[in-house]
Amino acid sequence: xxxxxxxxxxxxxxxxxxxxxxxxxxxxxxxxxxxxxxxxxxxxxxxxxxxxxxxxxxxxxxxxxxxxxxxxxxxxxxxxxxxxxxxxxxxxxxxxxxxxxxxxxxxxxxxxxxxxxxxxxxxxxxxxxxxxxxxxxxxxxxxxxxxxxxxxxxxxxxxxxxxxxx
Amino acid sequence: xxxxxxxxxxxxxxxxxxxxxxxxxxxxxxxxxxxxxxxxxxxxxxxxxxxxxxxxxxxxxxxxxxxxxxxxxxxxxxxxxxxxxxxxxxxxxxxxxxxxxxxxxxxxxxxxxxxxxxxxxxxxxxxxxxxxxxxxxxxxxxxxxxxxxxxxxxxxxxxxxxxxxxxxxxxxxxxxxxxxxxxxxxxxxxxxxxxxxxxxxxxxxxxxxxxxxxxxxxxxxxxxxxxxxxxxxxxxxxxxxxxxxxxxxxxxxxxxxxxxx
Ligand SMILES: Cc1cc2nc3c(=O)[nH]c(=O)nc-3n(C[C@H](O)[C@H](O)[C@H](O)COP(=O)(O)OP(=O)(O)OC[C@H]3O[C@@H](n4cnc5c(N)ncnc54)[C@H](O)[C@@H]3O)c2cc1C
Ligand code: FES
Ligand code: FES
Numbered sequence: 001x002x003x004x005x006x007x008x009x010x011x012x013x014x015x016x017x018x019x020x021x022x023x024x025x026x027x028x029x030x031x032x033x034x035x036x037x038x039x040x041x042x043x044x045x046x047x048x049x050x051x052x053x054x055x056x057x058x059x060x061x062x063x064x065x066x067x068x069x070x071x072x073x074x075x076x077x078x079x080x081x082x083x084x085x086x087x088x089x090x091x092x093x094x095x096x097x098x099x100x101x102x103x104x105x106x107x108x109x110x111x112x113x114x115x116x117x118x119x120x121x122x123x124x125x126x127x128x129x130x131x132x133x134x135x136x137x138x139x140x141x142x143x144x145x146x147x148x149x150x151x152x153x154x155x156x157x158x159x160x161x162x163x164x165x166x
Numbered sequence: 167x168x169x170x171x172x173x174x175x176x177x178x179x180x181x182x183x184x185x186x187x188x189x190x191x192x193x194x195x196x197x198x199x200x201x202x203x204x205x206x207x208x209x210x211x212x213x214x215x216x217x218x219x220x221x222x223x224x225x226x227x228x229x230x231x232x233x234x235x236x237x238x239x240x241x242x243x244x245x246x247x248x249x250x251x252x253x254x255x256x257x258x259x260x261x262x263x264x265x266x267x268x269x270x271x272x273x274x275x276x277x278x279x280x281x282x283x284x285x286x287x288x289x290x291x292x293x294x295x296x297x298x299x300x301x302x303x304x305x306x307x308x309x310x311x312x313x314x315x316x317x318x319x320x321x322x323x324x325x326x327x328x329x330x331x332x333x334x335x336x337x338x339x340x341x342x343x344x345x346x347x348x349x350x351x352x353x354x355x356x357x358x359x360x361x362x363x364x365x366x367x368x369x370x371x372x373x374x375x376x377x378x379x380x381x382x383x384x385x386x387x388x389x390x391x392x393x394x395x396x397x398x399x400x401x402x403x404x405x406x407x408x409x410x411x412x413x414x415x416x417x418x419x420x421x422x423x424x425x426x427x
Contacts, residue, residue, distance in 0.1 A: 016172040016214075019201075039202050041347070043268060052242075055268045058201050062172050063216060110267065118246050121262055142348070143266030 001065050005030065006074025016062050021045045023061035024071060032072035032101045036145070043144035046102040046109070047071045053109025055143075072101035075108065084108060087157035095148035106144045107158050113140070114162070132162045168210040174219050178302055178325060184215045185323040193217050193325060195238055196272040198265075199281045218274075223327065228253050232298070232330040237276025245270065254295065255427050256337035260287050260355070263341050265348050276326040279311070282318050282373065284401070285349040287341065289374040293366035294355035295331040302327060315372040334359050340421035342369075342414050344405060352411050354418040356384070356426065365419065370400050370411045380419055390419050 003010050005028065012027055021038075024030040024047070033056055036044035040058040047056045048070040076082035081089070084104050094100045114130050122136045130136065137155050146154065171189075175181035185191045189212030194200050196218075203209040217223065217238060224236040226247050233253040235244060244250055245261040264270055264278075264287050278288040279299065292299065292308035299306045303324040311319050320326070334357035341353035350369030354377070357364045363384040365377040383390050395415050397408035406414070 016170065017167045038205065040198055040269060043266070046268060052271050053268055054271050058198050058272065060172065060197070060201070060214075063197075106268070113267070118242070119258075119262060121259075140267060143268040 001062060003061065003065055003069065004067065005069045006071060012061075014061055016060065018061045019057050020047070020059050020061045020064060020069070021056040024056065030071050030073050033105075034098055034101060036099070036102075036147075041145070042099070042102075043106055044099050044102040046106040046144065048105055048109055051109070051112055053106050053143075070105070072105055075104065082108070083161050084157065087160045088154070091153045091157040091160065092150075093153040093157040094146075094150050099144060099146045099148075099150075103141070103144045103146065103154055106141060107161075110137075110140045110158075111162060132159060134159065137162075167204050168207065170211050171213045172216070173213065174216045176219055176221070178220060178223075178327065181215055181217055181220065181325060182302060182323060184213070187213075189213050191215060191323070195274040195277040196240065198269055198273045199277060199283070217276075217325065224274075225328070226250060228333075229330075231333050233257070233333060234328050234330045235275055236328045237326045238274050241265070241270035241273045241275075241278075242267070244275065253333055254331060254337060256334075256339050256355070256357075257291055257295065257331060260291050260339045260341075263287060263339070263343070263353075275329060279329065280318060280320060280326055282312055282316055283349070284315050284372055284374070285344075285351075285369040286374075287339075287350060287353060287368065290339070290353060290355040290366040290368040291331065292329060293374055293376055294357040294364045295334060295337065296357075296359070296364060297332065298330040299326060300328050300330065301325060309376075312374050317373075332359070334364075336426040338422040338425040338427060340418040340425065342418055351406055352414045352418055354380075354415060354422050356380075356419065356422040358384070358426065367395075367415055370395070370415055372401065377415070377419070384423070390423065391416065393419070 034044035036042035038057045040055045045057040049067050076085050122139045123130045191213040192211035194214050224238040241261045241264045251258045297308040301324050337357040339355045342351045352369040355366045363381045365380040368374045395412045397412045400408040400411045402408040
């Protein structure tokens with residue numbers, strides 16, 4: 001099959017059973033996306049598919065030959081960090097770092113959802129502009145667990161980039 | 167995971183044909199229930215048919231007193247859909263209460279009601295909103311569709327195409343989320359119609375059910391705080407005892423009634 005990842009087209013020969021996460025990690029050497037639970041519960045494997053954040057462990061690679069996939073490797077480089085990557089470093093938004101690629105991809109997807117005015121349980125119904133309060137960020141990032149509980153600094157990093165509490 | 171063949175359907179007829187072409191087949195939509203089940207070998211289909219590419223199967227439209235939502239509509243789409251939000255705001259809120267954002271970006275209405283997890287949210291909406299479930303085989307009323315734990319009236323190979331929720335005068339969904347899994351410990355959907363009230367409970371028992379005692383009390387304008395479900399019919403597990411669940415049902419009922427919109 002042919003698959004588009006971080007702007008590159010890859011020609012790969014995979015077993016249909018391969019999850020998108022295993023394709024990234026085991027076949028393409030893109031080991032930034034992590035496998036925490038492999039059951040959709042932790043968010044460590046979060047990637048962006050056509051801009052939307054999803055758990056790459058709960059989807060088959062063969063279902064994505066028409067899609068644009070972006071992983072943590074595609075967001076920035078060590079020389080030119082994505083603003084969220086830089087903010088996570090600045091705010092020390094991690095301890096072991098295992099959940100971090102998923103947190104950052106998820107935050108990118110989340111900020112885009114906010115820009116589109118997607119609702120959350122926290123935002124007041126009927127309000128168009130979402131104020132990214134800490135509570136709002138926590139609800140919208142609820143799909144990403146951090147076993148080290150670096151949550152306060154993760155929230156700080158995201159708030160910083162969103163510009164809400166800067 | 168056992169080996170299987172993967173195909174994509176571009177029409178309902180095509181999907182049915184692929185389903186019938188031998189071996190044990192299964193449809194896949196969001197994959198958020200089926201893939202975990204296949205990983206743990208609870209499900210071992212020989213053939214997987216992706217139905218998410220079938221045109222129109224995710225359509226959302228209002229027709230008279232019903233709001234029709236296509237089977238492959240994702241939870242995130244339903245939560246932010248202008249038609250849903252204006253026709254049945256409590257249903258948009260229910261969709262927003264499912265799982266977390268990543269789950270809502272993949273999971274679908276059809277997958278949820280077909281799976282009929284005892285703690286799933288959409289089955290409660292179907293029962294409370296007197297839904298009509300349209301399939302490739304015909305139509306079911308929600309009251310006849312959810313038969314028991316992980317069991318529905320669907321026949322093998324039958325595809326849910328869309329669900330027609332009846333517009334209530336007012337509705338509300340109160341969910342007590344399990345703090346880790348975000349599934350319902352218990353959740354109560356209350357809907358008021360011209361001709362009466364409907365109350366559905368999920369998460370509390372082996373399958374979603376209507377709380378007729380609460381419906382009668384609401385219809386009679388009586389207080390509901392004295393109502394208590396029989397714990398012997400509710401689930402007890404590591405998360406909550408049946409007595410606690412019975413209590414939570416009464417609390418969630420009051421919360422939903424207070425939030426009716
Ligand atoms: C971490 C996590 C948290 C979750 N939290 C919640 C929650 O809080 N509340 C909740 O309600 N759910 C929750 N879910 C479940 C989620 O909503 C699932 O998406 C849903 O139950 C199944 O939908 P799906 O589209 O993923 O179905 P799939 O996994 O693709 O399919 C499920 C079953 O339905 C069949 N099927 C799918 N579509 C059709 C159709 N149109 N016609 C006939 N058969 C069909 C499949 O063959 C399969 O047997 C959670 C899931 C995860 C992984
Ligand atoms: S590894 Fe995918 S959600 Fe945990
Ligand atoms: S930093 Fe260790 S899991 Fe989040």
